[in-house]
Amino acid sequence: MTPVRTRYELKLGAATREAFGKALVALGETNANVVVLDADLSKSTYTAEFGKKFPDRFFQCGIAEANMVAIGAGLATAGKIPFVSSFSAFVLNKGFEQLRVTAAFPRVNLKVVGTHSGISIGEDGPSQMSIEDISLACSLAGFVVLCPADEVAMTRLVQAAAAYDGPLFIRAGRAKAPVVYSPDQEFEIGRAIQVSDGSDVTLIATGLMLAESIRAADALEAENISARVVDIHTIKPIDRDIIARAAAETGAIVVAEEHLVDCGLGVRVAQAVAETHPAPIEFVGIQNTYAESGPPDALLDKYGLRAANIVDAAKRALKRKR
Amino acid sequence: MQKTSNPAELAAIARRMRREVIEMIAEAKSGHPGGSLSATEIVVTLFFDVLHHDPANPKWRDRDRFLLSKGHCCPILYAVMAEFEYCPKDQLHTLRKLGSIYQGHPDVRFLPALEASTGSLGEGLSLAIGMGLAARLNQSPSRTYVVLGDGEIQEGQIWEAAMFAAKYELDNVCAVLDYNGIQLDGFVKDIMDLEPIEDKWRAFGWHVIKADGHSIPSLQKAFLEAAAVKDKPSIVIAHTIKGKGVSFMENNPKFHGMAPTREEAALALQELQ
Incomplete structure (x- = not known):
């Protein structure tokens, strides 16, 4: 594709x-x-x-x-x-x-x-x-x-x-x-999309966090870290193959979602990774709390749902990489 | 099995169906006899007289539909469906056993001739409304009948659905309230009284018909009246007796959700000769 x-x-x-x-x-x-x-x-x-x-x-x-x-x-x-x-x-x-x-x-x-x-x-x-x-x-x-x-x-x-x-x-x-995709992009239920390739770490995202992950990959590239970006548009059934490949080939993973980290995409990715190619994973999302009123951008900043948070998480994951 | 409008024949069938219910539940050693016995004439009158249905073609688009929203009373539904060969009569005794098509609550995965899986109370009226809307969109003459328990209508969703059906003037939906006055924890009037029940449904925009739920002519008359009502959904408030037909079960909250022992079942079957 x-x-x-x-x-x-x-x-x-x-x-x-x-x-x-x-x-x-x-x-x-x-x-x-x-x-x-x-x-x-x-x-x-x-x-x-x-x-x-x-x-x-x-x-x-x-x-x-x-x-x-x-x-x-x-x-x-x-x-x-x-x-x-x-x-x-x-x-x-x-x-x-x-x-x-x-x-x-x-x-x-x-x-x-x-x-x-x-x-x-x-x-x-x-x-x-x-x-x-x-x-x-x-x-x-x-x-x-x-x-x-x-x-x-x-x-x-x-x-x-x-x-x-x-x-x-x-x-x-x-x-x-x-807008991440060109108008002729094809989508198939259950098949995730590798938005860009990379070899050091994989940024796995869904929804609004995909754009943040693309920005994070750009920022990491400036620091000579090669980040792959994967869009999990189908959270269930999850594309285990693309996740297993990412874990095997890059050896470190960040999952980013606009959702509680306790029970969202991250845990599903972790399950797939644990069952295929165990690798360090860092989780970007909402941490066991409810948010508050405010401008959307300010909320994303305050609750840690930005490219910068994904960059930090990628570096943590890289440090844990064997 | 042939359909019939003869009240005496229907009453005889009802008696036979009650025996099936007792035998099934006694064999299963668990289940809900009281509500099956209170709904017997309702289910029998609908399947044997009122509903347009074709066992040879169970998914006929324009069939009338029957939903047992009070799904725990499925033994009477299974017994009647088996009479029409929607499902095998010789397996009725497997009720509630592992692998049986006769699940503890109606389950379309095991018995596809059912219109819906029910068992969580309060949902059947909404499902019936969905089917009524589909019939209207299809310009189909299909009518949908849904049997509600009296305790069941304590659920808020019932009243959401009641408002919706009136707003959309769904005259192809007919609810039947099996008003036997007993729910698991005791008498409905003590748990959460429903009165004034007719006023409530009328206030929600429904055509209300009162019936004796154990009198076949009374039910036949009610369903005829419901079918003639235009631009409004109808509800038949069927006054019934929980455990009807078995003296020691009648009006006894104990038999809402308890199977008769072997001895009790034998006694019940004797009474239902």
């Missing part, structure tokens, strides 16, 4: 939630079975666009996520392809039991999209910030869990999600996301 646009200055693109909304409308044009449900956040999740275009296939559930999830499961059982959407913190936490019993366990073809993930939502603060959604979604047996890094990834992965038969979660962000 030929990547990608790296070692360039990354330009801000659309937020992944906005790309999701657009991709849904495009899906609606070509697939009459696609239906969309929202819980009074359609202007924020961008499902409102679908609702305007296809009012008969859009269901406004009001502020009732548990009901929304199970209605979606009923629609899927009857052959529709429902996308249920809300803030990630709400659809996963308030709809979790319904996700477990009505979607995961009977394995229905339900698509769940949680926007406003991570702390980069900013001023609304921690009750709205979803920092444990990767953990929750991955704990639903049989679920596919996607976390696109930019508008290109989101567009392609929404298409892949609709084509995939089974329960699936997509994690989306509120903030405008740097």
